[in-house]
Amino acid sequence: MDFKGEVLEYTNYSNRRMGNIKRFLRKLYLQRDLQIMALAGAIWMFIFNYIPMYGLVIAFKDFNIVKPISDAPWVGLKHFIEFVNDDNFLNVLTNTLGISLLKLLIGFPLPIIFALLLNELTSLKFKKAVQTISYLPHFLSWVILGGIIINWLSDIGLINDILIKMKILKEPISFLGDPQYFWWIAVISDVWKELGWSAIIYLAAIAGIDPEMYEAAIIDGASRLQKIWYITLPAIKPTITILFILAVSGIFNSNFDQILVLRNSLNASASDVIDIYVYRMGIQNANYSYATAAGLLKSIVSMILLLIANEISKRLNETSLF
C-alpha cells in the first residue's frame, strides 16, 4: 500500500512524459508536409554535399575505382608528400599564384575605380547605359569568350593583323601558343569579363552614402577628388575590406572555366594551375587519390588564408567577414 503513492506519482510522471511525447508526435504529424519538404533538402545535401566530403578520405588511401572506398588501404600522407615533391608542384604553384596575384593587383582595384568614375557621371541616363553594357560580358560563357580570344590571338587573328599593320610587329606572334603571354591573357580577359559586374557591389555601397555629406563638403569648398577621398572611399571601406578578404583567400582558386578553355599543349607550362592539375591527374589520368590529395591541400591552405586575412583585417580595420 505504501508504494501506491509512488506508483501514482510514477504514472503521473509517465503520463506527463507520454503527454509530451504525444504532443511532440502530434506536432510532428501536423507538420508532416513541412518535414517531407525539409527532409528532401536534407537528403539532397547529404548525397551531393556530404558524401563528397566523406569521399575526401581517398586522399589518405590508395583508392581503386573498381572497389568501394572502405576497401582501399590507408596510406597516410603518401599522396600529399608525392604531390609536394612532384616535378610539377613548383610550376603549378607558380602559375596559380602568379595568375591570382596579377588578378588581385589589377582586377581588384579596377572595379573600385570604375565604380567611383561611374558615380561621377552627371547624366544618370548615360550612367545607367554604361552600367548595363558593362555587365553584359559577365553573362557570356567562357567558351564563347575563349572562342573570341583564340580567334583574335591566332596568327591570322585580329590582334596580329592590327599589330602588323601598325608596324609594331613584323611576324605574327602565336600568343596562345607561347607560355610567356598566358598569364596576361588570363588576367586581361578576366578583367574584361568581370569589371562591370564586380563594380555593382561598390556602386550599391556608394548609393547608400548620405547625400548631405556631399552637400556639406561642397559648401566647404571640397573639390571632386577631395569628396572621393574623404567621403566616398571611407564610406565604402568596409565593402572593400570584405571583398579583399575573400579575394585573398581565393588566391589558390583559379578561374577553372576560363583556363580550361584557354589552355593548350603549347602553353601548358604557364597554364597548369592547381585546379587544372587536379582535373588532369584525377579525371584524365584516373589518379584519383593523388588528385584528391592535391585538391584537399589547396582547400586547407585556402581556408587558413581566409582565417588569417580575416584576423588581420579585424585587428587593423575592425571589419571582418566573421
Add this chain to the structure above:
Amino acid sequence: MNILQRRDKKDLLFDIFNYSLMVFIIFIVIYPIWYVIIYSLNDGVDAMQGGIYWWPRVFTLENYKAVFTNTGIINAFYITILKTIIGTIVHVLFTGMVAYAFSRSELIGRKFYMIMGTITLFFGGGLIPYFLLIRNLGLFDNFLVYIIPAMFNFFEAIIFISFFRSIPNALEEAAKIDGASYFTIFFRIILPVSLPVVATIALFHGVYQWNDYFTGVIFINNPNLQPIQTYLYRIIAQSSANQMLNLMPGSIATRTVTSQSLKMATMVVTTLPIVFVYPFLQKYFVKGVMIGSIKG
C-alpha cells in the same frame, strides 16, 4: 542650389575625360561581340585574309545556313534549351520548397537543418569525390546529370528564406484555417507572392544552365547528349593547338578557316538569347547580387 551646381574649368576637363573613358569602355565591351557578328556574316575564306573590322566585306548567310543544317549543332541546341528549361523549373521549385520548410519557425529540427546547410557553404569534397559520386549514382551519360545535382543550392535557399520570412504571416494563417496543407500554401500562396525572388533565382540558374559547359565535358561522352557549350568547347579546345600548328604561314588549309566562320556563327546563335533577354532581366540580376552580397 547655385553653389551645388558650380563647375569650374577643372571639373569640365574631368568630365570630358570621364565621359570619353566611359565611351571607350562601352566600345571595349561591345566590339568583341560585334566582331563575332560581322565575322559570322562574312564569307569564311575571305575572312581569313583579315582586315574585317567594322562591317562584313563579303556578306553571306552561308555560315548560318551551315549552322542550322548541321544536325550535331541542332541537337546540341535542343539539349541546351531542354536542360535550361527543365533545370531552371526544377531548381526553383525544389530550392524554393526546401527553403520554405527551412523558413518556418515551427519546423521541428530547424536548427539542425540550417546548420547542415551552412556547413555546405564552407566545406565541400572538391572535384574528384564529386566525380566519383556522379559516377556511382549512374548519372554518367545521363540527361539527369544536368538536373539533379543542380537542383538545390543552400546559398540560394538563404536568399529564399530571408524573403519568405518577410511575408506577413496573416496570409498563411487564413489559408491554414481553411485547412490547406503546407504544400498547397507553398505553391498557391507563397510562390505567387515571391515572384521577384523567384525571377532572380530563375534567371541566375537559367544563365548557369545555358552557359555551363563543364558538366558536359566530364560527365557526357554521348555526343547526342552534349549541350551547345560543350559542343563548342570540344571544337575550340581540340582545334586550337592544331590550328596554330597547321596555320603557320604557307600551310593554310581552307577547311579550317571555314570551320572558323562556322564556329563564329554558332557562337552568335548561342549568345543571342542571352543578349536579347539581358536588358529585360538586368534589374533582377542586380537585385540578386545585392541580396547575395548582403548575405554573403
